[in-house]
Amino acid sequence: MKILVTGGAGFIGCNFVHYLLENHPEDKIVNLDLLTYAGNLESLADIADKPNYQFVKGDIADMEQIDALFAREQFDVVVNFAAETHVDRSIKDPGVFVRTNVMGTQALLDASRKYGVKRYHQVSTDEVYGDLPLDRKDLFFTEETPLHTSSPYSASKAGSDLLVLSYYRTFALPVTISRCSNNYGAYQFPEKMIPLMLTRALHDEALPVYGTGENVRDWLHVKDHCAAIDLILQKGREGEIYNIGGHNEKTNLEVVRLILEALDKPESLIHFVEDRKGHDLRYAINPEKIERELGWKPQYTFEKGIRETIAWYLEHREWWQHILDGAYKEYFQKMYKM
Ligand code: NAD
Ligand code: TYD
Numbered sequence: 001m002k003i004l005v006t007g008g009a010g011f012i013g014c015n016f017v018h019y020l021l022e023n024h025p026e027d028k029i030v031n032l033d034l035l036t037y038a039g040n041l042e043s044l045a046d047i048a049d050k051p052n053y054q055f056v057k058g059d060i061a062d063m064e065q066i067d068a069l070f071a072r073e074q075f076d077v078v079v080n081f082a083a084e085t086h087v088d089r090s091i092k093d094p095g096v097f098v099r100t101n102v103m104g105t106q107a108l109l110d111a112s113r114k115y116g117v118k119r120y121h122q123v124s125t126d127e128v129y130g131d132l133p134l135d136r137k138d139l140f141f142t143e144e145t146p147l148h149t150s151s152p153y154s155a156s157k158a159g160s161d162l163l164v165l166s167y168y169r170t171f172a173l174p175v176t177i178s179r180c181s182n183n184y185g186a187y188q189f190p191e192k193m194i195p196l197m198l199t200r201a202l203h204d205e206a207l208p209v210y211g212t213g214e215n216v217r218d219w220l221h222v223k224d225h226c227a228a229i230d231l232i233l234q235k236g237r238e239g240e241i242y243n244i245g246g247h248n249e250k251t252n253l254e255v256v257r258l259i260l261e262a263l264d265k266p267e268s269l270i271h272f273v274e275d276r277k278g279h280d281l282r283y284a285i286n287p288e289k290i291e292r293e294l295g296w297k298p299q300y301t302f303e304k305g306i307r308e309t310i311a312w313y314l315e316h317r318e319w320w321q322h323i324l325d326g327a328y329k330e331y332f333q334k335m336y337k338m
Pocket of ligand 2: 086087088182191192193194196208209210211215216217252276
């Protein structure tokens with residue numbers, strides 16, 4: 001099978017490329033990535049020379065380039081990870097989110113249709129459902145929960161999901177969508193909460209917790225996400241949406257305290273800063289559909305996963321220090337003024 005993975009130089013995409021090469025060595029993989037600030041070929045250095053893997057630098061929203069790539073490669077499967085993904089950046093500059101996430105998805109859908117792709121999979125997020133109240137622990141997102149987005153990021157992801165579903169209904173393009181909760185694990189860009197807190201704590205720098213730190217996220221190890229997508233590609237029903245999550249809700253403060261404890265750093269590093277605009281209160285996934293239909297179950301407990309993740313960041317200082325020393329430095333100063 002020939003698989004196009006877009007955004008394969010980003011956090012989840014590079015984990016998925018590693019996952020495919022380990023679990024399906026018979027497949028051929030093309031990784032298309034624009035190498036924005038979030039794309040990093042250092043995450044793929046160990047597999048760059050594999051004969052069944054190829055990297056192509058390119059933009060999913062560049063229709064001409066996408067058409068030429070599809071004409072040349074004749075993909076069987078497309079898995080679209082490529083996106084602008086950081087909520088804070090979407091609040092500062094929504095335009096690029098609409099371009100990449102919505103128009104990029106459309107370009108991939110058109111090419112998938114034209115060249116007869118057998119499965120188009122859209123990697124989406126639970127953020128399309130908006131948020132749940134903090135005082136209703138009985139409520140969870142199901143696949144039927146109405147879309148109710150809060151940020152330009154989540155709105156652009158919801159827009160792309162709707163386009164994907166429209167290509168199924170109107171053109172019978174064989175599509176699937178997965179909506180996963182917050183991921184953590186190796187190779188996550190240090191603008192996101194867990195690696196940001198980890199890398200700053202290692203430097204004894206202040207940890208900027210938004211608002212009161214009571215917001216809840218439902219954390220899933222990135223390898224469990226990759227395994228779920230693989231199952232959907234193999235056994236998922238066309239036209240269907242699958243929520244992915246492991247019932248692992250934690251407040252941001254709980255996660256930050258856990259990181260500090262693991263690194264033996266003081267709680268005095270915690271600094272409460274101005275809240276994010278439109279900050280979603282709580283995300284929580286009901287994963288019954290993927291468990292029941294496809295037999296998926298997460299393999300990681302949070303305790304094991306976070307321990308391994310912390311160990312990975314300790315062992316791969318060079319990987320994240322390169323990022324912190326680069327253009328990210330300016331972003332951080334502008335964004336946090338600290
Ligand atoms: P990321 O920001 O780490 O990586 C995104 C990748 O996409 C980067 O390599 C970047 O260079 C590439 N990219 C951006 N614009 C592009 C374009 N126009 N053309 C080609 N490549 C482009 O993101 P991530 O955290 O790995 O997320 C991957 C996908 O999973 C996204 O679609 C995101 O919405 C979804 N998702 C993420 C999470 C999470 O917790 N990180 C949870 C659920 C769903
Ligand atoms: P993030 O990793 O940006 O993921 P998302 O907003 O997509 O869930 O943030 C996770 C949570 O951590 C979210 O509630 C915002 C909070 N947060 C902070 O408190 N401080 C920070 O510096 C960042 C980046 C996030």
